[in-house]
Amino acid sequence: MARLGVVILNWNGRHHLERYLPSVVAHTTGDAEVVVADNGSTDDSLAWLRINYPDVRVIRLDRNYGFAGGYNRAISEMTTEYVLLLNSDVEVTEGWWQPLVEVLDGEADVAVVAPKLLADGQRDMFEYAGAAGGFIDYLGYPFCRGRIMSKVERDEGQYDSRRDIFWASGAAMCCRREVYEALGGLDEDFFAHMEEIDLQWRMQLAGWRIVVEPRAVVYHLGGGTLPPSSHKIYLNHRNNLAMLYKCSSPLQRAVVAVVRPMTDMAEAFGYLMTMHPHKAWAIVRAWGRFIAWHKMLAAKRRAVVRRKKVKGIYRFSIVVRYLCGMRRFKTMI
Helix, strand or coil: CCCEEEEEEECCCHHHHHHHHHHHHHHCCCCEEEEEEEECCCCCHHHHHHHHCCCCEEEEECCCCHHHHHHHHHHCCCCCCEEEEECCCEEECCCCCHHHHHHHHHCCCEEEEEEEEEECCCCCEECCCCCCCEEEECCCCEEECCEECCEECECCCCCCCCEECCECCCCEEEEEHHHHHHCCCCCCCCCCCCHHHHHHHHHHHCCCEEEEEEEEEEEECCCCCCCCCHHHHHHHHHHHHHHHHHHCCHHHHHHHHHHHHHHHHHHHHHHHHCCCHHHHHHHHHHHHHHHHCHHHHHHHHHHCCCCCCCCCEECCCHHHHHHCCCCCHHHCC
């Protein structure tokens, strides 16, 4: 029986499966199996899989449950010790998963291990979504070893050390399955965006560690460097605010409540000035939904186990540092 289940969530992504699945199948052997969880696709993904990869296990979901709901349902059907959430637009390399499993085998308090993410389109550059491990600042803005705001660094081996991080990208994250399920998995109200950071914050509050192991390398196509759609802006702002309300300390939550309305409205005003009113409206809608969620989020917050102080939150604003010209990770931490 395989110890690791590599779960690829697919939704109308036959073109990604055709491009990226061959490398995953070729380099995931031995104690690991590949599983495709189909999120109610209406294209010919399932027919293509049946013809070209009949031995790949397929978990069929009846509709699109989003990133969070799709993975939760798929992982509930897994029995492997470890599960690795892998986007359908990721190319892997030979021996890519073994270093991740070695960390979980060797360090009993680690819940999640991330590989180094490089850009598929420009392979000497870090990938926007996760680079060499993620962090957040005091206002909730995520950044990475290798990516500060929109500034992405070239990979020159500067972040090839294993270290604790705050979050691993959902594009490729290897988890202890029992921990994932014990903490309720990804928050399905998020649907997509920020849900992996929320889960890993909750893991750390429960006493677990998150680690990046750069010996494992994958190439992610992603969409972080593309112009953001209004829906993506809405989800990112709404979910980020919800995550902060659920997981942050009372002091951090108070600071966020004062400062974030000003920074978010400044961002919305910037969209208005550049003739993107639909993006400005997305931020306003995100705040409206966050306020409407208050009672639900309060209940979720009470359910979060707060047993230790989480290390790794950057005690300043990454936005201010970025505007001051500090745009490489080494200048931040």
